[in-house]
């Protein structure tokens with residue numbers, strides 16, 4: 119079955135461009151952005167920005183699917199929830215050159231970028247981003263709004279709490295549990311469970327006081 123025609127994307131960001139590209143490469147025929155920077159922002163590259171989040175809620179019936187391309191994990195999930203409440207059909211966007219096991223589950227509202235691999239019996243909940251060349255091992259459990267950044271690797275059976283970031287190039291040992299709202303720094307190696315809200319950096323990863331967000 120081919121994808122339906124029109125996709126609305128909330129969030130006219132750099133990530134939004136990646137999402138538009140994936141949509142068009144995976145069978146969607148037309149994409150249209152919405153962003154609260156409208157009307158100051160009315161185009162993203164060649165794609166139109168048609169209105170704000172409020173206007174998207176009114177326009178939803180004119181789209182076959184909708185997704186959110188906002189980097190902030192909590193905000194992305196909140197917007198997806200609101201879109202669902204308004205009857206939006208959340209798209210699942212998987213780049214044609216990502217590898218997703220037929221025995222894995224990737225929920226609506228997720229984006230899986232080129233080169234990513236999701237292995238058998240992994241469960242990826244709503245609104246996760248599995249970014250370029252990231253890997254999610256067998257039996258991993260990712261809660262809503264997780265972002266596994268470019269080139270990060272989760273070994274088998276890793277559990278990741280809501281809104282957690284796994285930074286670029288990080289590695290997480292098999293069976294580890296990462297709590298909610300965790301930040302794993304770029305290139306960290308996680309070899310112990312991580313408590314909610316912690317920021318971890320280094321090899322092996324150790325707690326760091328957060329000074330700012332990414």
Ligand SMILES: CC(C)(COP(=O)(O)OP(=O)(O)OC[C@H]1O[C@@H](n2cnc3c(N)ncnc32)[C@H](O)[C@@H]1OP(=O)(O)O)[C@@H](O)C(=O)NCCC(=O)NCCS
Nearest residue numbers: 267268284285286301303304305319320328329330331332
């Ligand atoms: C961990 C992280 C969130 C910290 O950000 P921050 O709070 O702004 O921290 P700062 O840049 O102020 O750095 C604070 C200290 O930690 C060190 N540090 C920061 N990130 C580090 C990392 N990944 N590994 C090791 N040390 C790190 C800095 O060198 C600095 O050390 P200093 O105080 O001795 O100078 C961030 O550096 C990071 O790694 N983000 C991941 C980025 C990413 O993957 N983005 C994905 C985009 S798709």
